[in-house]
Amino acid sequence: MPRDSKSRTSDPQNISLTNESSSSERPSHFVENALWDQPSYYRVLRRSHPANTIVGVRGVAVGGTELTIMAGPCAVESPQQLIAAAEHAAAGGAHLLRGGAFKLRTSPYSFSGLGEAALKLLSEARRVSGLPIVTEVVDEESVLLAAAHADMLQIGTRNMHNYVLLKQAAATGKPILLKRGMAATLEEFLNAAEYIMAAGNDQVVLCERGIRTFSDFTRNTLDLNIVPALKQLSHLPVITDPSHGTGRRDLVAPMARASIAAGADGVLLEMHPDPEKALSDGYQSLDPDEFTELVSDLARLAPIVGRTLSVRGK
Amino acid sequence: MPRDSKSRTSDPQNISLTNESSSSERPSHFVENALWDQPSYYRVLRRSHPANTIVGVRGVAVGGTELTIMAGPCAVESPQQLIAAAEHAAAGGAHLLRGGAFKLRTSPYSFSGLGEAALKLLSEARRVSGLPIVTEVVDEESVLLAAAHADMLQIGTRNMHNYVLLKQAAATGKPILLKRGMAATLEEFLNAAEYIMAAGNDQVVLCERGIRTFSDFTRNTLDLNIVPALKQLSHLPVITDPSHGTGRRDLVAPMARASIAAGADGVLLEMHPDPEKALSDGYQSLDPDEFTELVSDLARLAPIVGRTLSVRGK
C-alpha cells in the first residue's frame, strides 16, 4: 500500500530516467505542459554525481574530510547572550554559529524570535567570533532578511514539506541546511532536497533531527540509521541535530559521538552560555564546558572514521 | 519527557489564562514586547465558547445538526472531468464540491495542479451544480487567487505547521478547512486552529486525515479517536477524510460510516467520474455510484447519532 505521496518508484537504485508515458493517454490540453512520469528525484542521487558534494559556507567546507560543528543557542535573546555564545562556540571548536531569529512556535502566543534585530546581532557575533552564521527561515520575508545577513539558511522540520519556502530559499543562492520532517520518509526527505536542487541551488546539507515514534523517554527519536543510508544514496552532506533529536541534555554528547561514528559529516548542537536561563529549549542545551569537552571527544573520534576535526579554539 | 514544542500546560482543561511571569526575570529590552507564558491556546476551546461553532460556507452550515458532505476529485483535470464530477456530487447529495487547483507534491516533477485555470473551472462547476467550492491553498499567491474564486480554503496536512500560510489564509475572511498534520498531536492541531482564530477568523473546520504509524495495510492510519476527543474539547466542527485517511477505495465507505458514528460533523470524500483514469489518487476515489450509495447509508445513520442528512439529490 503506498505511503502518502510516495513515489511509485520505490527503489531509488532503479529509477528510470525515461519518460515512459505516451501523451495520447492524457486527458486534455489543460495539462499539456505538465511533466509526466518523471523520476521523482535524481539530482540528489549519488549516481547522478558520484563524488561527495562539498558545501561552502563563507569559507567553511561542509562534507569534506573535516567534520563540521555548528553550535549556538536555540534563539537569539540578547547581545550579551549571543556574543557570549559565539565566543564560547569559537573557543570550543565550532565552525559555524547557529542562532534563531525567526522561530516557528506551536502556539501563536509563544516568543517567535527577535527577527531582524537578531540578524543584526548575528552579524555582529560573526564579526567578533569569525564564525559564519546559520539561521532558520520561515517565510519569504525572513528569507530575504536572512539572505542579507546570514551565510546559510536553515529550513526547519515543520517546513520540509513547504515547497514554496524551499524554492524561495533556494533562489537566494545561499547554502541550505534542510532538516528532515518529523514524519518524513527517506524518499520524502530526498525529494525535498530535490526541490532545492531543481531550483538551481546545489548547496544543500541534509540534517536528521529526530522522528515521531511511540517512544516517550526522548522528545523525538533521533534516527541515526538514516545517516549511512543517505550517505550511500546521495552525494549531499549529512549532519545530525542530537539536541532536538533527543530533547535531553544528558543524551546529546553520546548521540553526537554516535552520529559521527555512523558517518555523519557534522553535528548541530544547541549550546547556551547559561542553559538554565534559556528562553527556549534550555533543557536540551549544552553549557560551554560540556560543549568544549564534546568537541574534544569528537576530534579524537574523527580519525577512526577517516575524518579530521582540528580543534582550532585554544 | 516533553514532545516537540508541546505546550508545558499538558492538560488543556487546566490551562491558566493568567500571565504568571513577572517581567523582572526577562533578560533584556530586546524581548520586551514578546508575549510571555500565555496559554498555548484557548480560543478554540469549548470552555471559551460552550456552544458549537457553525461555519457558514456560502449558505451551507457546517457543524449544525445537518451533516456535511464534501466531495469531488483530488485534482481538477479538465472541464469535462470537473463538470461531470460536480453534477454527480450534487445528484448524490454533496453539500460542497472539492477540487484541487494547487497540489503540494512530494516530487518537484509531479503534476502540481492547473492553478488559476482550475479555479475558473471550479467557479463554472459551482454555477452548474449550485455547490459551494472548497480548494487547497499552498502559498500566498494561491491564497489570493483562491479567495477570489472559492468559498472555503483548505490547508493541507503538510502545511498545518506553516503558520505563515495559516495567517494569510485567515486574513481572507474565508472559512478554513484545516487538516491535521500527519504527525501532529491533538494539542498541535488545536494550536494550528488557534493561529487562525488569533488572526481574527473564527470560521475553522478541523479535519482528521490519517496519521503516520508502523501499520502498512493502509496509506495512513485514520485516527477516529480524535473525533470525539476534539468535539469534547473544542467548539469547532470536526470532519474526516477517509479517502486520504486510508488510501484504499474499499475502506472509504466503512470508515465514512464509522466517522459519523464517532460524532463527526461530516466527511470529505474523493469522488471521480472515472477513477481508473484519475491523474492522482484514483485508487482511493469513489465512483459516482459508490458515492451515491454511501451518502444514502449516511443519511440512514444520521438520526442514530442525533443528526440529519437530507439527500437532496434525486
Added chain:
Amino acid sequence: MPRDSKSRTSDPQNISLTNESSSSERPSHFVENALWDQPSYYRVLRRSHPANTIVGVRGVAVGGTELTIMAGPCAVESPQQLIAAAEHAAAGGAHLLRGGAFKLRTSPYSFSGLGEAALKLLSEARRVSGLPIVTEVVDEESVLLAAAHADMLQIGTRNMHNYVLLKQAAATGKPILLKRGMAATLEEFLNAAEYIMAAGNDQVVLCERGIRTFSDFTRNTLDLNIVPALKQLSHLPVITDPSHGTGRRDLVAPMARASIAAGADGVLLEMHPDPEKALSDGYQSLDPDEFTELVSDLARLAPIVGRTLSVRGK
C-alpha cells in the same frame, strides 16, 4: 524493505499455494523435514472459506447477523463485584461476561489476578446471569484451569506472538478471542490466527485493541481501519475493544458506535459496578448505566449496517 518476519508474499490475494522450491537446493539432511516456502497463511483467508465463520460460545453465535456484546470488569476482584457486574451486564444486554483471573502486568509487583479462585467466581457468575464466560490465559497452567471453567479463552495483546501459548490454547478446543499485538501488522495478526487454525481449532475471533503510535491523547490508537480490511480478507469474526483501545472512559461509547458502523461483529467493553473503586483500569471502565445506554445505541445502529442486536435485558 521487509518488515520484521513479514511474509515475503506481501499481497495476501496472490498467495501461491504451490511449493515452488526444489529440495535439491537445500543444504543438508538436518532440515529435511522442515516445510519450505509454504504460503505464510491461508486457512484464515476468505478465499479458503468464502462464508463467514460463526463461532459458537456456549450457545452464543459470534459472527452471525446478531452483534455480540462482551462486557465485564478488567479483573475479578471479589464475589460482590463480579456478581454485581454479571447482573448489570445481563440486564444491559451483554451476551458474554468477561473478567480477568490471570493478568499480565508490566511490573512483577502488580496484582496479577486471583487465579483459580476467580475462575470459580466466574462459573458462579455464569450460573447467576446465564452469560457464558470469556477470560484471558497467560501460560499453560492458566490454559488448563480456564479450559475447565470458562467458555472462551482470550489471548492478550502481549501474547499474540507467543505461538506456544496459541497452540496450547488451541488444543483445548475452546473458542479463542485473539487480540492484535500492539505493534502487529495486519499480516502478523492473521498469521497468529493461522497458528490457532493450523493447530486444529477454527473457532477464532479477532479483536482490534489499539496500536502504539506517537499520538498521546489516548492510551493506544484504536485502529478501526483494520476492521473492514480484516472482514474483506478473512472469514473470521472481528470485534474491537474500545476500552483498552482508547484508555478513556469518555471515548468508549463513540468508538464502540464507530466500530459497529465500520463493520465489526461486536465489541468488548470494560464495565465495572463502581469504576472509581476498580483495582485496575477504572479510568476506562463504563458504569452500568453508561453500558446500558451504549448497548441501546448500538441496537438502534445495528439495522443500518444490516445487523441485529436484540436487547434482551429489560
Added chain:
Amino acid sequence: MPRDSKSRTSDPQNISLTNESSSSERPSHFVENALWDQPSYYRVLRRSHPANTIVGVRGVAVGGTELTIMAGPCAVESPQQLIAAAEHAAAGGAHLLRGGAFKLRTSPYSFSGLGEAALKLLSEARRVSGLPIVTEVVDEESVLLAAAHADMLQIGTRNMHNYVLLKQAAATGKPILLKRGMAATLEEFLNAAEYIMAAGNDQVVLCERGIRTFSDFTRNTLDLNIVPALKQLSHLPVITDPSHGTGRRDLVAPMARASIAAGADGVLLEMHPDPEKALSDGYQSLDPDEFTELVSDLARLAPIVGRTLSVRGK
C-alpha cells in the same frame, strides 16, 4: 494519558519504595496477599546498585571495560555452516557465538529451527572454537534444553512481555540476554528485566534491537537513544543488535560503530559463512570478511570511549 500498563510513577528517579496504601480500602480477603502499590521496578536501577553489573558468561565478562562481540548465524542450519561460522567468529574477534536452535516465526509454516540437534551442534562448535554459546529460548521445553547445552539464554523481542518465559529462563540461573520488545517503552523494558531479577537472577544483559516506526527504509528503527538512557538509569550491561535493528547488511557496520560510540557494552551481529545461502535473514548478515573488518574498526574505536577490545583472533 497513561500508556498501556505503564507504571503511574513516571519518573524512575522518584520512585517511592514505601507502600503508601492502607489495606482498609481493599475490597476483600481475595486479594489480601497481593502486593499493593509497590514500585514498578527498582532492582534494575543504578540507585539500587550504583556499580555496573558485570555478567559472566562462561568466563566472558559482559559490561566491564572490555567490549563484547557476539556473532553467528541467525539459525543453525548444518554442521558445516555452524562450524565454519564459529571458526570465522573466533578468528574475527568474537567473544560469544550466537546461533538459533528454536526460532519464533510469524507463520506456522516457516522453518522453526533444528531444536535439540542444533543445541548439540552448538556444543560442538563451542568445543572447536572456544566460544561460549548464546541461543534463544521460546518456551519451557526449549529453556530446559538450552540450559543443558548453552551458556546464555536469549529472550527475543516477541517474548519480552512473556513474563512466564522470563521466570522460567531466570530459574535456570543462566545469564539472560533480554531483547527490547519492538514496541516497548524504556519503562516496560526495565520492568521485563525486573521480572528476571525478582526471580532471583541478576545476570541480565539488555539488548536494543530496533522498534516499529513509520520509517520504511529499514526493517526496524534501531533506537540508539536508549543506550545512554539505559546506562544512566540502570547498572545492567546494554548491547545492540544492528542486524535486526536495520535489516540491511550495508547499515550493520556503521550502526555497530555508532552503538559503541553511544556507550553500548557490545554488539550482537549476524554473521554467516555464506550470507547468500542463509536460510533466514541472509540479507542482513555480514560475511566473515566484513565481520573481521568491523571488529577491527570497533577495536580502534574502543579507547575513544574508555573501553578496550582486544582482537584475539589472529
